[in-house]
Amino acid sequence: MHSELSLIEQMRSGKLWDIPGGIHPPERKSLSNTSPIDIAPLSPIYYVPIKQHIGNEGDLIVSVGDRVLAGQPLTNPKEGLSLPVHAPTSGLIKDIILHVSAHPSGKPETTVVLESDGENIAIANQPIPDWQNKPNSELIAHLKSMGIAGLGGAGFPTYIKANPTKNVELLIINAVECEPYITADDVLMRHYAQEIIQGIEVLQHMVKPELVVIAIEDNKPEAISAIEKVIVDHKHIEVRVVPTKYPSGGEKQLIQILTGLEVPNQSIPADIGIVMQNIGTCFAIKKAVIDGEALIERVVTITGESISRPQNLWVKLGAPISDLLTHCGLVPEQDQRLIMGGPMMGFNIMDIMMPVVKSTNCILAPSEYLLPSRGVEQACIRCSLCADACPVNLLPQQLLWFSKAKDHDKLEEYNLADCIECGVCSYVCPSQIPLVQYYRTSKVEIKQAKEDKIKSDKAKERFEARQERLERDKQARLQRHKESAEKRKKALEKDNSAKDKIAAALARAKAKKNELAGTTAEVENKTSEANIPEVKTTDTQDRVAAAIARAKAKKQQAALNSDETKPDKTRTDDTKPKDIKAKGTEVVEEKVQTTEPVSAEQAKKDKVAAAIARAKAKKLKEAVEPAVSNVEEKEQTSDPVSAEQVKKDKVAAAIARAKAKKLKETNETEPKTDNTSSESIVPPVSEQMSTDSKTPEQIKKDKVAAAIARAKAKKQKDQGEQK
């Protein structure tokens, strides 16, 4: 372990370390770094996404039609990791919409559409002139309200990093800018060195490091001399020139180069006493604290061989890329690629209305000739060029293998999580494999799998809790049954006439049911009179089942012949089916009807009526299978006292519906499949009815049967469709 002192001593000695791997892609920085930073013309419309940083978006505090001034906050940050966004210019809030976001997926996000009035009037600045005497908390609140986020890449809110909980020895200012083409930091240092140092002074005041090191790659001599000139009388700020190599600008890589230390796995640099800020962020801090301006513009490099005037521009956040391209003169080639960010880590711009956001440092329009895209993917030849080039010592070829196999355990064993997605491995791969894309997909899949696991664990818990509760309820119910049965027994002993009454009721119910079955069958099967007597004598369940089967077959035939769907047909027949319904064989309907007189409000009544209508319609649909209704009815009438009735009804109803649905579905399929399907339905039905016990296992079984029936129906439908 390095002792605390030695880290700073080492730093002062100027020793540099090397990172493993790395590459030297053509830099092409001279395209854009020669001219001073111009100011992009005002765009007519700005699209300001309310989330431009890591963390939560703030709450909108403006609404459509509001007039805003430049620098006026549009959102109010939430507690925790959150930042506001500000109006880039003065104008009218035209709309608040979902607009394409500055993200590889382009996933639309809430965006404030600001119509510029061309005046660009700003609100009054809120500088903190005596910041040297202010406590940290005040400055941090100020940075938060000014919306300062890391301008390097990820867009991490700066106020968090400027408020370390641990003692910081070393503050590293990252001005490496190792990505080819990008020169935003380079020109910023050349022209605003003084301001940058002021920003660093503010950071020094807040973070209180022993030493500040500004790391610059050796391919930016002008920037180096500009910075060196302004730090001569700063004892605690040093410039460290690092050799050009990609990806030395990565946070962890730069720490390794400067200190030889590695940030331990699953820790942050602050854990080893180091804080890193991007050089552009220092400038933004200066603007916020000393000038009192919110973060509403940044330097963006617009470059590439297809741009006729490549340059760096001060761009107001929210400006659509199309305006910048027009300003700099895009001359597209066939299948022009547009990239936000650099060629190594940037992403395709699929929509040129994508806005510039806080982390946008470059818009790149390269030519295919000078920046050849990856060709067709070939098999990995295990050449391990990728492993030799990986800056974090991963084994990309193994990760590729496990990614393809979706072997999440192995991926974790081989430390996929430590991949910084720098793209070096894909860059050197002779087989042109998009390795990074595989890793990104795998990372998301692993994340998803973990979320799913949490969810399924929760579901399991809830399921088990419910099972337990049901079990408890059942026990309680049994207890009650026993008691009430005993009571009844006693009552019966007292009065025999009650028994007669019940018997009479049962008889009535039976008669009614038979009649009903007959009528229904008649209505439904006009073509087959022969069915009626059999249906009328439905003593045994087998016969019922047989009748059902026949009826179904007939139905199907009829439906196919008349080329009409069944519900329609029954509905047009006459009112009889409805009458049957109205006799109240169904629980729901009855229930619903009884609510009618009770409900006072007309509106409610209407609703209920509508519900009834819907329920009726549904019932009607199911009425294609009269015998099944009978089953339900029978169950109801024969066991009126059972407390489990409702449940059983439900099961039966589910079966009935499943059957009805299936029937409908099979009707839709070819006639070929009809017979077989209707026959295959019969056995479960009779089974269902014959095993009509009340055990909980039974209910479970019923449910299962219903589920299977559903699955089967689905399958049949699918098969039908395939045919």
Place this chain on the structure above:
Amino acid sequence: MKRLTNLFVSSPHSRAGLTTNQVMRAVCYACLPGVAAQVYFFGWGVMVQIFLCILVALISEAIILTLREKPVRATLADGSAMLTGLLIAVSIPPLAPWWISVIGVSFAIIIVKQLYGGLGFNLFNPAMAGYVVLLISFPVAMTNWMPVQQLMTYDISLLDSIAAVFTDFTQDGYSVTQLRMAVDGITMATPLDNFKTQIDLGLTASEITNSPIYGQYGGTGWEWVNLGYLVGGLLLLKQGVIRWHIPLAVIASLFTLTLISYSITPDLTLTPMATLFSGATMFAAFFIATDPISSSTTIKGRLIFGAIVGALIFMIREWGGYPDGVAFAVLLANLGVPLIDYYTKPTVYGHKGKA
């Protein structure tokens, strides 16, 4: 109107360096110096074999790809089949009968490469596996090396070579066995073969190497062939097609072991230099052991792999039943690759000091 590209591509948006096709071709080209030396010393038969083997390799690859319903043209274009054919061709005796080549190459491509899943999936080096199958199945034909042309009484033309490969007889009716008779009527063998036989007959190393089949360092002609492959290998190194670890480890371990053996029993051992410049040493170090697919992928692993290959070559030459052990050494080392790779995983950033 020009359009934006509508392909979704994940970063990075560019690539550099050789492609797989270029890598395979580069290896083929780098063989040329060695092949040239072989042709010079062993006649046109080498070219005949190369032509035959590449043809067979391409045809068998095409057949299998068609059966596996994979893209034929694109895959053939990657040059890996061609390379396998070439490597086998230069390993077998120049005047070996044609069916030897056909069997060896088709075994290498069909069984060793494609049945394991094609390019990138083969556990063993296809060329060496094919070679070993031939060596085991047809030991006589496979050790029928010509003496170098300069020592032969009969000059073999291109047509003679073709005739010999396909009919076993030259145009003038000499059989291959007859051709192998040298001036003094003794059947010639490769220097390594000869050395082994003679040592077993009780001669000392210095007595043996007085024979004209031995040159300054290795066998006559063989030293130049090895030099040719060394040059080709260095070119590959310079191009970045292969990395230095494996060749260096092979040569270093072979050299060290021979040196030790030589200093203990100088009468029974070839000099270290002779070892390096005879047989297929350089060819193995730069072209066979460096085959990316079947060799180790980590840096430490490559060093270990190379050292194992070198050590095995030494052991087989010294104590084994075969004069040259390159093919066996490489295949045996291939077997250990998964294990080597597993135990030589580099320490990932931020995992230092953890188990």
Place this chain on the structure above:
Amino acid sequence: MYTLLIALGALVALTIIFGAVLGFASVKFKVEADPLVEQIDNLLPQTQCGQCGYPGCKPYAEAIANGDDINKCPPGGEATIKQLADLMGVDAKPLDSAHGEEDVKKVAFIREDECIGCTKCIQACPVDAIMGASKVMHTVIIDECTGCDLCVEPCPVDCIDMVPLNDTNWKWDTLAIPVKNVN
């Protein structure tokens, strides 16, 4: 004869030594594993939909432990089958389509103004993901819903829809937006 005895003796000695080592290792390095049913249950998606033919995932896990096929769970799909195959040391096989097909993730959604408050869906839901009381509107707790589909059937007014879950994790694969022309 003597050599034969030596060989035999050596063999016996080796057998005893290795047997002892193995026995020792199996005691010393014993891995305390979850009971099999628990392990299987952990792999199942816990949708509790019953499509496998058992009333919930746990019963199916028990059935698998007792030798039932591993390819009956449509919500888990091929991924779960593969994991089960690994665990059970059997070959993975394609999903048995008799039990349904793999589908995108869905959750139930109750069209609330049509709900009549019948409580039937509440009784159907295996994970108590539906809130509501008799005769008042019901709603689904999206986070708790497993998408098992069991509540759809019982609804007398068909006011429950299964809507695809809005997947927030973008997998770096599809185009979210159409490409536009420039110039």
